[in-house]
Amino acid sequence: xxxxxxxxxxxxxxxxxxxxxxxxxxxxxxxxxxxxxxxxxxxxxxxxxxxxxxxxxxxxxxxxxxxxxxxxxxxxxxxxxxxxxxxxxxxxxxxxxxxxxxxx
Amino acid sequence: xxxxxxxxxxxxxxxxxxxxxxxxxxxxxxxxxxxxxxxxxxxxxxxxxxxxxxxxxxxxxxxxxxxxxxxxxxxxxxxxxxxxxxxxxxxxxxxxxxxxxxxxxxxxxxxxxxxxxxxxxxxxxxxxxxxxxxxxxxxxxxxxxxxxxxx
Numbered sequence: 001x002x003x004x005x006x007x008x009x010x011x012x013x014x015x016x017x018x019x020x021x022x023x024x025x026x027x028x029x030x031x032x033x034x035x036x037x038x039x040x041x042x043x044x045x046x047x048x049x050x051x052x053x054x055x056x057x058x059x060x061x062x063x064x065x066x067x068x069x070x071x072x073x074x075x076x077x078x079x080x081x082x083x084x085x086x087x088x089x090x091x092x093x094x095x096x097x098x099x100x101x102x103x104x
Numbered sequence: 105x106x107x108x109x110x111x112x113x114x115x116x117x118x119x120x121x122x123x124x125x126x127x128x129x130x131x132x133x134x135x136x137x138x139x140x141x142x143x144x145x146x147x148x149x150x151x152x153x154x155x156x157x158x159x160x161x162x163x164x165x166x167x168x169x170x171x172x173x174x175x176x177x178x179x180x181x182x183x184x185x186x187x188x189x190x191x192x193x194x195x196x197x198x199x200x201x202x203x204x205x206x207x208x209x210x211x212x213x214x215x216x217x218x219x220x221x222x223x224x225x226x227x228x229x230x231x232x233x234x235x236x237x238x239x240x241x242x243x244x245x246x247x248x249x250x251x252x253x254x255x
Contacts, residue, residue, distance in 0.1 A: 001127050027250070032191070048174060056250040059159055070127055070134065 001066050002076035003098070009076050013104040018072040022097040023064025026087065027057045034090050053092045058082065061094040074100035117147060125154035148247060155249035163253050171254075 002009055033049035040047045061082070069077045080098035087093055114122070123129050124137045141148045167175075177183060206227065210220060245251060 035194075046170065046174075051255050052253065055163065055253045055255045059163060059253055060250050063155075063159070066127065071131070073131055 001069065001074070002103075003062070003066060003080055004076065004078055005080050007079050009078060009101075009103060012076070014076075014078070014101045015104050016102045018069075018074050018100040018102065020097060021065055021068040021072060021074065021077055021100040022095060023061045023066070023068055024093070024095040025057050025060035025064060026091050026093045027053060027060065028088065028091040029053050037090075050092070054094075057092040057094045058096075061096040065096040065098060069098075069100040072100045073102070075103040076101050117150060121147065121150040122154050124151050125158050152247045152249055156252060159249045160252055163255075165255070 002012075008014060029049055029052075033053075037047050037049045040049075065077065065080070077098040077100055080096065083095045083097070085093045085095065120137060124134065124141075129137060137151075141151055206223075209215065209223065
């Protein structure tokens with residue numbers, strides 16, 4: 001499965017568009033990491049606890065989007081974008097979306 | 105097993121799990137595999153293992169200087185001891201205080217039985233909900249391929 005932020009796939013011709021595919025995920029770390037992050041909020045610097053959280057959520061949302069595209073029978077997803085929302089405090093929330101396409 | 109032993113051939117189940125994790129199955133085969141994941145715990149764990157490898161491979165990046173520095177500083181005995189001691193004191197103090205406050209409240213002769221029962225019910229319910237979520241999470245972890253991602 002080719003996943004790209006471009007509007008087309010270089011070297012391939014898009015034969016049909018299968019529509020929007022998307023995946024979202026919300027994840028949290030345990031309270032211990034939240035407490036350490038509060039201290040990091042005071043001292044400054046990278047919040048390693050939340051960097052990991054963000055990465056986990058991003059990959060899960062991406063996988064769900066890819067699964068959605070596979071279910072539609074797509075060969076690739078073009079114009080992929082990420083969006084984030086804020087529902088729960090201390091949680092990372094990601095939406096990955098793009099256009100599922102068939103390639104020649 | 106030593107280094108000269110040939111790698112055993114993967115079984116049909118392993119090949120199927122790999123193909124599912126890598127998204128190589130056609131729509132029908134994928135649907136069949138998804139049904140099997142729902143009903144076969146061993147197969148579901150096998151798929152989760154390969155999904156974890158797939159995610160780890162996809163997200164693996166060379167360590168940046170700040171990562172190395174962070175890991176080195178975190179591994180220092182002083183830092184580890186301070187964190188361990190800090191957590192121990194926090195947990196003991198926090199739970200100890202609430203246990204003591206709860207004990208004092210139960211013993212309080214001025215407080216009637218009814219509010220004591222309500223408070224006991226509230227704390228019991230809270231604990232029960234927490235344990236239910238914790239139990240679910242612990243059982244879910246082997247199926248969660250995202251826990252090893254670093255950044």
